[in-house]
Amino acid sequence: DLHSSAIAALAVSLLLVMVRLIRRDTVKHAFSGVFGVAFGVVFAMMTGDAKDFYLPGMIYTLGLALAYIITTLAGVPLIGLILGPIFKENLSWRTRNPGRKKAYAKASWAWGLILLAKCAILFPLYWWADTSQDTTQFGWVLIALKIPPFLLAVYLTWVFLAKAPPPIDVFAEMEAEERAEKERAAAVAATTTDGSGPRHRR
Structure with missing residues (x-):
């Protein structure tokens, strides 16, 4: 029921x-x-x-697959947008780290194609599920296809990134620039205070 x-x-x-x-x-x-x-x-x-219970999740999976592929074709692979802040590199990989950008593109292609393959299995089964028994079997297939494709995509992402150049820590760079600016300001202030700056005529 x-x-x-x-x-x-x-x-x-x-x-x-x-x-x-x-x-x-x-x-x-x-x-x-x-x-x-x-x-x-x-x-x-x-x-x-009852089978429409699964349809929103399937549409989301299809949309996510297309997002991975489209963003990669546009030169901003989705995996890079997701992992960039986590690795403290933000978007530096786009212009300063081409090897890492290539790895992100490969990983995004892997995610997109794996999710598309999953959709290619699920959508025909969804259309063929006419009885309650078909819907129950379809639900078991959908559950079985949740973890294995995810683990495969994660593994491929790890393989691609393991071979890529290390990330550029833009946060460390910004902190170093701030420290250098403070040191320059302190040096200027010290020069002015000890009288070694320009002298005025009496």
């Missing part, structure tokens, strides 16, 4: 949030999970078809 399944899905998601709250764990991913489940439930309830 669609209504019973919807209530069960939301109840399990909320239970996981409560468990994380009790354990004082990070609830960010749990709340995002509740949002995703709720969105799927609303979608399925609106259409009256």
Whole structure:
């Protein structure tokens, strides 16, 4: 029954949030999970078809795959935009580190193509799932295709970045420039104070 399944899905998601709250764990991913489940439930309830519970997530996956590919073609691979701040290099890889930009492009291609392959499997199965039994089997296939493609994309990203030049720490560069500016200012102030600056005629 669609209504019973919807209530069960939301109840399990909320239970996981409560468990994380009790354990004082990070609830960010749990709340995002509740949002995703709720969105799927609303979608399925609106259409009256249980298999539509999975459709928003599939559309998101397709959009993410296209984002990886399009940004790479545009010269700003999405992986670089995501990992740049984490590695304290921001966008320095675009103009100052071509080897790293190439690695980010390869990683983004890997993510995009892997997600497209996943969509190529899921969308035909979604269209062919006409009965409740088909929908249940489709759900198991979708679950089975969550972790393995993700791990493959992560592994390929690690391989590409391991062979790339190290990131340029732009934050360290900015801190060094600030220190140098302070030292120059201190030197000027010391020169003015000890009387070694220009003297005036009496």
